[in-house]
Amino acid sequence: MLLTFAQWIQFTDFFTYVRSSTFFYPIVLSLHMCGIAMFGGMILLGDMRMLGMGMTRFKVSDFLDQLKTPKRYALLLMVTMGAILAGSKAEEYYYNTFFRVKMALLLGVALHGLVFRSLYARAAAWDEARVIPSQAKLAAALSLLLWTGLVIAGRGIGYIEPPLDKIHARLEQGISYFR
């Protein structure tokens, strides 16, 4: 079903245009990088603050709160551009291991948000505490790991190109790509 969806979406007019364009595709990729630069920097600093390794002149809750709006804009840019890129080569990416790892890591990010939701909501309570609770440090360390992994997996996507014609030929003979 996912494969059918991937094949359908990449052949819509819009994504066909994206894939075959000379300038549009690299411009979208560049804007994806701009989103990564901005969002990545903000995530990194926020996590460093939570670990007590930087920006210590700020209270944790104050720093996270003030970063919320610019982080949202950066995330919006990054995700929108990423979705356009993914849609344009959806079938190929369906078979791309790095893309699959990246999606799994994104799921990890969502879970991280869900699991630590109440922890982040209590951030103001740490402001008066002498040491940052270890649970908060764990959340920050996991966030750093997830996002570094996302960068690595994202860069990896471009290094493998599943041979679609071979895959199609094998599928016609009834042999699955995933043995």
Added chain:
Amino acid sequence: MLLLQTAPTNPLNDATWLFPALECWHILGFALSIGTIAIIDFRLLGIGMMRQTAAELTKDLAPWTLFGLASMFLSGPLMFATDPDMYYLNLSFQVKMVFLLLAIVIHYTIRRKAITAGTAGKALACVSLALWAGVLGGGIFIGFFA
């Protein structure tokens, strides 16, 4: 010495994972440098971090920016060294270098002075963001337009 070799003799090309690893390092480096610069530009545009001045913010963020720039300037030349002739003649690379030079010079002269004096405004923030976007775009275009 790595910089003086051609693609076939450069040891950086021996391991398949080395170049992508440099790329990831480069990406993390620019996330830190351009990310911290963008936080201040957003502040100048009135988006976020409004409870302190841009000057105060710069004081706290400057070491992170520098650390990120250092990462970029270590990983970048190493990638350049893997195939110097190609990069040197690549139009996108040349454009990127012009954007980079302008972005760095403006960052440490006009922008820093204006922020310290409290006269930096939205125009300067837009110029800064546009120049760094040019650097990133130029980097991406290297692989698309020689």
